[in-house]
Structures are given as structure tokens and as C-alpha cells.
Amino acid sequence: MVPVTNDRFAQGAWRHGADAITLDLEDGVTPALKAGARELAKDAVAVAGKGAAEVFVRVNKEFLVADIEASVWPGLAGIMLPKVESPEDVIEASEVLSSAERQRGIEPGTLSLILLLESANAVFRVREIIAASERVSQVGLDESDLSASLGISASAEYDPHVYARGRMVIEATAAGVQPIGIAHPMGTLPSLLPDEDMLKIATDSKNLGFKGIVCPHPSWIASVNTAFTPTEEQVDFYNQVRDVFAQAIAAGTAAVPFAGRMIDVPVDEWAKVVIATSTACRLRDAEKQSALEAASA
Amino acid sequence: MAEHTAVHRSGLTMPVVTPRFIDNAWRRGCDFINMDLEDSVPQNLKGYARTLIKDAIANVTKGGAEAFTRINHDLVLADLEGIVWPGLAKVNYPKAEYAEEIQTLDTIISRLERERGIRPGTVEIGANIETSVGVANAYDIAAASPRVREFGGAGGYDMSRDLGMEMFVGFDQFVYGKGEVELAARALGLEPHTAPFTANTTGSVGDPDRAFREAEAARKCGFRVGGGLHPNVVEPQTKGFTPTQEEVDEAHQILERYRELEVSGETWADIDGEIVDRYEAARARKLIDWSELCAQRDQEKAEAVARVERLGE
Numbered sequence: 001m002v003p004v005t006n007d008r009f010a011q012g013a014w015r016h017g018a019d020a021i022t023l024d025l026e027d028g029v030t031p032a033l034k035a036g037a038r039e040l041a042k043d044a045v046a047v048a049g050k051g052a053a054e055v056f057v058r059v060n061k062e063f064l065v066a067d068i069e070a071s072v073w074p075g076l077a078g079i080m081l082p083k084v085e086s087p088e089d090v091i092e093a094s095e096v097l098s099s100a101e102r103q104r105g106i107e108p109g110t111l112s113l114i115l116l117l118e119s120a121n122a123v124f125r126v127r128e129i130i131a132a133s134e135r136v137s138q139v140g141l142d143e144s145d146l147s148a149s150l151g152i153s154a155s156a157e158y159d160p161h162v163y164a165r166g167r168m169v170i171e172a173t174a175a176g177v178q179p180i181g182i183a184h185p186m187g188t189l190p191s192l193l194p195d196e197d198m199l200k201i202a203t204d205s206k207n208l209g210f211k212g213i214v215c216p217h218p219s220w221i222a223s224v225n226t227a228f229t230p231t232e233e234q235v236d237f238y239n240q241v242r243d244v245f246a247q248a249i250a251a252g253t254a255a256v257p258f259a260g261r262m263i264d265v266p267v268d269e270w271a272k273v274v275i276a277t278s279t280a281c282r283l284r285d286a287e288k289q290s291a292l293e294a295a296s297a
Numbered sequence: 298m299a300e301h302t303a304v305h306r307s308g309l310t311m312p313v314v315t316p317r318f319i320d321n322a323w324r325r326g327c328d329f330i331n332m333d334l335e336d337s338v339p340q341n342l343k344g345y346a347r348t349l350i351k352d353a354i355a356n357v358t359k360g361g362a363e364a365f366t367r368i369n370h371d372l373v374l375a376d377l378e379g380i381v382w383p384g385l386a387k388v389n390y391p392k393a394e395y396a397e398e399i400q401t402l403d404t405i406i407s408r409l410e411r412e413r414g415i416r417p418g419t420v421e422i423g424a425n426i427e428t429s430v431g432v433a434n435a436y437d438i439a440a441a442s443p444r445v446r447e448f449g450g451a452g453g454y455d456m457s458r459d460l461g462m463e464m465f466v467g468f469d470q471f472v473y474g475k476g477e478v479e480l481a482a483r484a485l486g487l488e489p490h491t492a493p494f495t496a497n498t499t500g501s502v503g504d505p506d507r508a509f510r511e512a513e514a515a516r517k518c519g520f521r522v523g524g525g526l527h528p529n530v531v532e533p534q535t536k537g538f539t540p541t542q543e544e545v546d547e548a549h550q551i552l553e554r555y556r557e558l559e560v561s562g563e564t565w566a567d568i569d570g571e572i573v574d575r576y577e578a579a580r581a582r583k584l585i586d587w588s589e590l591c592a593q594r595d596q597e598k599a600e601a602v603a604r605v606e607r608l609g610e
Contacts, residue, residue: 127433162472162473163473163476165473166472166473166474166476167473169429169460169473170429170432170433170460170473170474170477171429171433173429173459173460173461174428174429174430174432174433204466204468206461206462206463207462207463207466207468207470208462208470209460209461209462209470211461234463249339252314252339252342253312253314253315253337253338253339254312254336254337254338254339255311255312255315255333255336255337255526259500260499260500260501261499261500261501261502262502262526262527264336264337264454265335265336265337266336266453266454266455266458267454269458270454270457270458273458273461
């Protein structure tokens with residue numbers, strides 16, 4: 001996530017290996033610079049995509065139409081919509097996107113929406129909010145703003161958002177939408193951590209059901225990518241699981257002990273997922289690497 | 298609302314196609330045996346597996362355990378036709394996601410009860426929540442049939458696969474889902490089947506110490522229902538879910554002191570730092586009732602085992 005008005009960040013973001021780059025027109029841009037920021041969006045979208053990242057723009061809810069019109073150019077994957085409070089908010093953004101797609105000759109319905117929930121009302125209504133548009137591909141909590149709206153002064157010691165996070169993960173997954181976010185305390189108190197600690201917290205995030213993390217700083221990216229990519233040990237382990245399970249099936253049972261665990265159908269199914277995810281991550285990394293090399297040359 | 302009197306502290310889920318598991322099941326001391334047609338049975342044996350249930354019911358219950366069967370989510374009609382016979386106490390339905398699924402089960406089971414001379418309403422439905430959709434629809438699912446008397450899930454392999462997470466990490470990944478199913482169960486007057494978090498970082502299914510800690514923690518959080526995959530966990534679960542003699546004695550003391558309070562017209566008293574009031578009295582009464590149900594159940598099982606031993610297998 002980079003403010004579009006910070007030239008150094010916006011121009012350099014593509015070099016950091018992120019799967020996605022979100023150019024911010026909202027909280028990262030001071031009110032005096034909002035209009036100027038919009039004029040930067042078209043070029044910034046093109047630049048941010050040079051390393052094969054998907055490019056999103058976070059718009060201002062109060063300047064929805066102007067911000068979307070300024071951002072919808074070839075190379076844009078979608079819009080991050082903050083402060084969503086109702087299905088109507090989502091429908092409105094989707095309609096503005098439809099008209100921008102028409103104007104700019106972009107295939108209808110291709111631009112996606114990342115929704116940010118920032119209030120108790122939004123968390124409570126998450127199901128109808130997610131269901132409001134086919135464009136919704138991801139949903140996240142803005143934990144800082146959620147804390148502010150709930151009157152919570154964030155502390156690393158206690159996690160105030162267990163329920164909100166859990167509800168969003170369940171409802172998003174149930175709706176076939178990717179939940180994005182991070183384990184406590186980095187959602188409310190993001191900071192720069194040693195890589196090892198960042199890897200731990202990103203791994204915990206994955207194991208809470210999140211599918212990705214919005215990084216406020218490039219130093220997070222490598223650890224986050226590593227955390228969401230199956231490790232070699234996991235791939236080896238699950239390849240063994242698949243072999244052991246196949247032998248068990250041949251022997252007439254679908255339940256077999258292995259490495260102290262009980263292997264049955266869902267474990268074999270998960271093994272397939274891990275192995276496929278590993279391949280998909282490898283392909284994505286290669287795609288980014290070759291784009292990076294081509295753009296750097 | 299009828300008082301829930303079932304005692305399902307310990308139970309083993311086992312593939313019905315593995316004769317050595319089924320033949321020894323009655324010796325394990327479980328409150329129930331859950332014969333599996335689902336994830337532990339290979340696809341090519343599904344049809345054969347369901348033909349085994351009718352005879353297996355008598356086999357697994359001879360030590361006093363109740364007989365349950367876990368059916369396949371996608372083979373409901375054929376599985377139910379194969380398994381609903383006298384002696385079956387419960388059908389476990391995996392990956393429950395919509396109330397309509399439970400209503401369909403109820404309709405089929407009702408017909409089979411009629412056709413096969415089983416008292417209407419006997420067979421319970423265990424609607425197991427194992428996906429995010431199931432959690433999202435938990436209340437409607439739990440409310441879909443009076444046959445749903447225990448309700449839970451929201452953890453385990455299927456759940457973690459649905460959510461795309463590795464299991465056996467050192468924190469509670471399922472806290473929201475478990476909370477939702479517990480709340481739905483409590484709101485409907487059902488017995489919740491869930492447990493507070495106790496770390497299991499190895500994925501072991503046969504660790505007796507862990508099984509005891511988990512069962513004890515679950516009981517202290519108000520839960521009564523257990524179950525597992527390994528014979529090693531049966532006795533620790535049974536013990537962990539049963540109140541200790543000390544707790545029962547203490548509960549009797551609380552009730553006695555509460556009766557004294559009633560006589561004196563006070564609403565509460567502080568006795569050696571412990572508050573005694575009507576809430577504590579109600580809790581004590583509940584603990585004593587549960588303890589008596591457990592003792593009764595243990596007695597039934599002991600008598601059943603003695604009967605088998607007297608008659609020879």
C-alpha cells in the first residue's frame with residue numbers, strides 16, 4: 001500500500017515483489033493533495049504494474065465517482081473500497097465501475113472490489129455487504145479504524161478483534177471471497193519487525209484463514225510471501241501423506257496412521273491443496289521475476 | 298424444554314469395514330461407538346460398508362455403548378436405507394451446510410422408523426458443522442429438526458481445509474466458529490458439542506494425557522460431549538467429563554448451606570471466601586444431576602459387559 005502522492009514510493013513499489021500494489025488516494029493522502037493525487041493515478045497504475053503485481057487503487061468514499069474515474073485505466077485490477085457500511089455502498093461502487101469500464105473500453109465486470117470493514121455495523125452486516133456484488137473478490141478489516149470507531153485504544157497485550165476477525169473470515173470464505181488481514185497486534189499496531197518475527201505473525205495470519213496481507217512497508221513483503229507459500233517441508237510431508245493414503249486405499253481402508261496423526265480423506269484432500277498451492281506460488285513468482293527482469297533491463 | 302439426559306462423554310469413530318475395530322469395539326468402555334461410512338471408508342467400499350451396519354449395531358452395543366453411524370454427505374438416501382435399523386441411536390451427518398439438508402434427513406429417517414418398527418423420533422441427527430457455510434448457517438441447521446439434540450463442530454480437518462489453514466498450531470484457530478455453534482445450541486436448548494482450546498501441536502490422536510486435559514477443560518466450560526479416534530483416549534475422556542467425588546461433595550455442601558440461607562431469609566452468604574447464592578445452588582444441583590447420570594451410565598455399561606462375559610461372546 002503506497003500513497004500515490006509519494007513519488008518515490010509510487011514509482012518504486014513495483015520492485016519489491018508484492019503480488020498486489022494498492023495506490024492510496026484515501027488516508028495516505030492529505031485533503032489538500034486529493035485533487036492532485038487523482039491526476040497522478042493513471043501513470044501510477046501503469047508504473048505499479050511493471051513487476052507483474054495486480055494494481056488496485058484505494059478510493060475516498062466521499063469522492064467515489066471522481067476517484068474511480070481517475071483510476072480506471074488499462075492495467076487496473078480493481079478498487080479498494082474503504083469504510084463500507086452497507087450493501088448499497090458496494091452496489092454504488094460497482095455501478096460507477098461499470099460506467100467507467102464502458103467509457104474506457106474495458107471488458108464489463110472485470111474490475112474487482114476489495115472491501116474494507118471499519119465499524120461494528122460493517123462487521124455485523126458482513127454477509128449482505130459481501131453478497132452485494134459479484135465484483136467483490138476480497139474483504140478486509142481496517143483494524144485501526146475499527147478500534148477508533150469502537151473507542152478502543154489499541155494495545156499489543158490484548159486482542160480486541162477476535163470476534164470481528166473470525167466472523168469476517170468465516171463469512172468471506174462461506175461466500176467464496178478471500179479474507180485478507182493480519183494477526184494481532186499488527187492490525188492495530190503495525191510496526192517494523194525483524195524478518196523472523198514478521199514471518200511468524202504472517203504464518204499465524206495464514207493459519208487464521210486469511211489469504212493475504214496488505215503491507216504498509218516493503219520490508220514486510222518477503223516474509224508475507226514466504227508465510228503464504230507452502231514450505232518445502234510441508235510439500236514433502238504432504239507428498240508422503242498422499243503416498244501413504246494411496247497405499248491404504250489399495251489395502252481397503254481410508255484411515256491410516258502416519259507420523260503420529262490419523263490420515264483420512266480430508267487430510268489427503270488438504271495435501272492436494274498444499275501441493276497445488278505450492279505450484280501456483282512457484283508460477284506466480286516466476287511471472288513476477290521475469291517481469292521484474294524485463295522492466296529493469 | 299426436555300432435560301438433556303444423554304451421556305456421551307467418550308466414543309470412538311471407526312471405519313465399519315475394518316472387522317478388528319468393530320469386533321473389539323464393545324470392550325472399549327465407550328459411551329458410544331460411531332461407525333463410519335464416510336472419510337475412513339474408500340470410495341469403492343461405500344456400498345459394501347452400509348450393508349455391514351445392521352449386524353454391527355448388535356455387535357458394538359453389547360458392552361453398553363450406544364451405536365451411531367456417520368453417513369456420507371452425498372449418499373444420504375442410500376446410506377440411510379442401509380443403516381436405520383433398531384438399535385441405531387444416531388445418524389451423524391457430516392459437512393452440514395443448510396437446514397434443508399437436515400429436513401431431508403428427518404423425512405427419510407421418519408419413513409424408515411415407520412417401515413422398520415422403530416419408535417418415531419428415536420434416531421437422533423448429529424448435524425456436524427465442518428465448513429464456513431455451516432458456521433454461517435449454524436442456527437438454522439440446529440433448528441431444522443427436533444432430532445438434533447447435540448450440536449457442534451466448527452473445527453477439525455474439514456474446517457481447516459475449507460479455511461485454507463494448517464492445523465496443530467499453538468493458538469485457537471476456530472474460536473469464532475465454535476462460539477457460533479455453541480451459541481446456536483444454547484439458544485435452542487441443545488447440548489453443545491465443542492471444547493475450549495487446548496494446544497495439540499503434534500496432531501496426535503492417541504495421547505491419553507492430552508485427552509484428559511481437554512475433556513476436563515471442556516467439562517469446566519460447561520460441555521459434556523466427547524469422542525475420539527483412538528482407544529487410548531476413551532478412559533481419559535470418560536474420566537475428564539465425569540465430576541470428581543470432591544466436586545460432588547462440595548456441591549452437596551453448597552446445597553446444604555443454601556438451604557440454611559433459605560431458612561434464614563438471606564439471599565447469599567460468603568462461606569470461607571466462596572459465595573453461596575441461588576446461582577451457585579443451581580450450578581451445584583446441575584453438577585450432582587450430571588454426576589448421577591454418569592454413574593448410572595457406568596453401571597449400565599458394567600452390567601452389559603458382565604452379561605457378555607457370563608454368556609460368552
